[in-house]
Amino acid sequence: MLRFLGKRTGYGLLVMLGVITVVFFLFNILPGDPARMMLGQRADISSVEAIRTELGLDRPVHVRFLNYVNDLSPVSFHRHDNSESFFYLDKEKYNAATLVKLGGVSMVAKTPYMGRSYQSNRPVTEVLAVAFPNTLLLAFVSISFAMFLGVLLGIFSAIKNNSFVSKIILVFSVSGMSLPSFFAAIIIAWLFAFVLGDLTGLNMTGSLWEVDDFGRGEYMQWKNLILPALTLGIRPLAIVAELTRNSLLHVLSQDYIRTAKAKGLSFYRVITRHALKNAMNPVITAISGWFASLMAGAVFVEYVFDWKGIGVVIVDSLETYDFPLIMGAVLIISVMLVFINILVDIIYGLLDPRIRLQ
Secondary structure (H helix, E strand, O other), X not given: OHHHHHHHHHHHHHHHHXXXXXXXXXXXXXXXXXXXXXXXXXXXXXXXXXXXXXXXXXXXXXXXXXXXXXXXXOEEEEEOOOOOOOOEOOOOOOOOEEEEEEOOEEEEEOOOOOOEOOOOOOEHHHHHHHHHXXXXXXXXXXXXXXXXXXXXXXXXXXXXXXXXXXXXXXXXHHHHXXXXXXXXXXXXXXXXXXXXXXXXXXXXXXXOEEEEOOOOXXXXXXXXHHHHHHHHHHXXXXXXXXXXXXXXXXXXXXXXXXXXXXXXXXXXXXXXXXXXXXXXXXXXXXXXXXXXXXXXXXXXXXXXXXXXXXXXXXHHHHHHOOHHHHHXXXXXXXXXXXXXXXXXXXXXXXXXXXXXXX
16 A cells, blocks of 8 residues: 555656746746846836846746755755855745755755745745635535535436436436536526525625724625535536536446345345445546546636636736746646545555555
8 A cells, every 4th residue: 555655656757847837937937037027117226137037037037946856855956155056055035954965965854945926025925825725615615515415316217217306307417417617607606696595594705704994893704605606516516417427327236236136135225335436436537536626617707706716816816927826827727636636546446455556
């Protein structure tokens, strides 16, 4: 099991290195001068050059890339003087605990450093630390809703195959899979918060934390989570329901299921003990993939409902060309995707020991 886990972790690290490389070079070949973006178009030449030197933009691109990777790594190597352009230990950027020191170079442990926002000059990790929990909560509630209801609908549709209710569920699945999230967000916000707003009491826009104008200060508004979570959960719910139905129908046609029925096992035990466990592998794959996709796909939904998550940060950063924030948001989403895939591989290995031999 440890060898299996090590291989999957190694693959994940290679994927992350590839993502970091693509993200860095993509945003470093785009037009625009970050120094002028920070200072404004009326900035003088000396100020622009000073900012470029502070950001390291005057250095060759390969040096900036190596420093970027070194800054992102939780264990990194640094020089203690600034005579060399590689890996200077800037104590103002992050707090680092020295592990090993050899001459003028130290191996240190630190939190990953993603740079500073061009617009607010705040550390990217600080901005994302506020937005990421909101996106994570929204994605978790959405996929939980989709998983629970989708599996139930899929099981019922498979058991009652070719019935009228099964056909209704099939139509719902096809419709849900073809409905774009940004369009669904507008329709759901209009219907449940505007047309039926007096009955539902829901708001068209709003985030988890709100500020009261009558002295209550900042407080949590959980009802603002309902409509974004419903919108994000529609497509994965439809896919999970259809996958569960098809997979369960396939398993129920296998010989060992007929053998279990011939032994006199009740229909409930056949479904729960034999069929459902073997039918869940493709469903787990879909759920894991959709959870990671929801982290990225929440951009439009968050923007429509003004949910203060990574999606709003990405849109605002794109409007202001705040590249460090965009790069940091993409990397956070990528890390979540890799972590979820590794977690799913571990679950697969526990459900089916044959997978650990691959």
